[in-house]
Amino acid sequence: MTISGRRRLAPPVLPASRRRGLRQVLAATATLALLATAACGGGSAGDQEPGAAPTTDSPVQLSVAWWGGPARAENTEKVLELYKKSHPNVSFTTQWQGYSGYYDKINTSAAGRNAPDIIQIDNRALREYANKGLIADLNPWAGKTLKVDQIDPKLLGTGKVDDKLYALPLASNTQALAVDTTVIEPLGLVPPETGWASWDEFGTWAAQVTTATGGKVWGTRDESANLSAFEYWLRQNGKELYDGQKPGFTAADATAWLDLWAKLRDSGAASPAEVAQPANAGDISKNTVATKQTVATFSYDNQLTELAKATDHKLMLVPLPGPAEGAYARPSQFFTAYAGGKNVATAVDVINFFVNDPEAGAILGTERGLPPNDQVSAAILPSFSEQLKYVAAYDDRVTSQAGDTPPVPAQGDSQIVQLLISAAENAGFGRQSTSDSAAEFFSQTTSALERASS
Incomplete structure (x- = not known):
């Protein structure tokens, strides 16, 4: 910043790691500025009316993005294949990677108005993505395509910004x-x-x-x-x-x-x-x-x-x-729907399948965390491996003594x-x-x- 009336001095030379960190922060800020421009007027349901029924009687292709390791990739692909068995006109393209650089890639695709139809995010990105209009308001589908009655209200509330539901928790963890x-x-x-x-x-x-x-x-x-x-x-x-x-x-x-x-x-x-x-x-x-x-x-x-x-x-x-x-019990990750997608309703149906289908829950196990749907959790717990049962027991023990879940992180x-x-x-x-x-x-x-x- 140039201050009127003062001589502008040469900037100090920062250590390499501090320059690198500053570049990363500035790059993220610049990308989000582009994202805001691209998402201006977002929050709609793409080519559909908010709350519309999913369209699966004609070919639909959806892209799905998440971060995680090979185990998560394998489980996620299996659930998508399971969905396709009962929805043969729906096909998927997938992209996954480690956490580092994940949001940079999503932000860049959003700036080009080509974000994935279904985006895995965590609570640290939720407020920002909601306020930028990148992700769709899911309220119109809640209670219809999107079943939420078997999700703990506190956990469901972690996907809300200003009382609008933008994200459905895929799992909870601590x-x-x-x-x-x-x-x-x-x-x-x-x-x-x-x-x-x-x-x-x-x-x-x-x-x-x-x-x-x-x-x-x-x-x-x-x-x-x-x-x-x-x-x-x-x-x-x-x-x-x-x-x-x-x-x-x-x-x-x-x-x-x-x-x-x-x-x-x-x-x-x-x-x-x-x-x-x-x-x-x-x-x-x-x-x-x-x-x-x-x-x-x-x-x-x-x-x-x-x-x-x-x-x-x-x-x-x-x-x-x-x-x-x-x-505190927290949403490990959310699935959200890209507001600019051409078939948001079908994306919402896929998200609902991940969270509420017992077969999907059995495939996903606890790799992302404990199932958010209480009925699904109760149904699949007996089939868990000893390791998964151990994770579930740890989570129950800790969250029973934990503090309240904090508000959605700041933008x-x-x-x-x-x-x-x-x-x-x-x-x-x-x-x-x-x-x-x-x-x-x-x-x-x-x-x-x-x-x-x-």
Whole structure:
């Protein structure tokens, strides 16, 4: 910004990682600006009237996009094939990838008015996509094509923005630490299934693990860059990540969070920044439990299925340290319908099939999380593998003590994810003090949320 009456100075030279992080945030902002232009006047049902019946008596082709690993891809394709058996005129094209870069690809296709007909999103993108008019208001189909009576009202409400239903939860899950018991059982350091009473107790345990392995495996991954873990910790301290369209925390809170992880790194409990960094983008294949670099890492309970396939070690789920109020039952992902699609009604019918059909539920299992439909969940639970039953039991135990589900994240949340990664890496690699990194993160978060809502 040029200030009238002042000489414009040459911009400072930033470290490479900070330049990269800033470019990612600016690129996301620019893409969303294009998205807003492309979606202007969105929220309609494409070529159909909102609430219209699905059209499957003539050929219909729908595109479906999601992120996830090979197990999710296999299950999703099987459900689409099952739908086609009773709807032979409907065909699908699919695209899937890891979480990193997923929204960039969706935003780019939306800017070209060519977004997938069915889009998997999480709650961090919901408000933004709804406000931009990218995804269709599903209210006209609710109670007709879209059956919602067997979904817990609180869980169903997580798909609403301003009382309009934009997304149907595909599953629910809750927060956990995935812990490698193959490493810690011989050491006599298996934690209780209820976890640790405090973060200090957790730090002591993790340092003991690192020492017992001779430093070959760290007790825990450095999770300072993980916005979901930060949110959990804030809730334990009586705060939320957002207060409407403003941060729900202070710069002092952010400093305390970065200090917590600096202390864990210094004690040897947590991995150094260079070990943690490859997994900061959320790629499960780079998870440090899967790569056997740490014993514990942040996870969602449904991810145990994918993690277990990535390692030959035995894993367990343990709640995050401290008060149980930090946890909450959350929609693991949603399916949404592109507002500009040519056959939104059929897309809605497919979404309904994923959520409410018992055969589909049996195929999907708990890879995305627990089925949102209570009847489907009860019907398929007996057929679950021991691993899936274990995930379901963990989820029930934790969510029975969990706090309330927070409101839909603020518009611009996707940018905050990257801002925390940049701040945590700056502190972790020693480029900035924790207080300076936190202050910059808080300032940038405040500005990004203001811009996102303007």
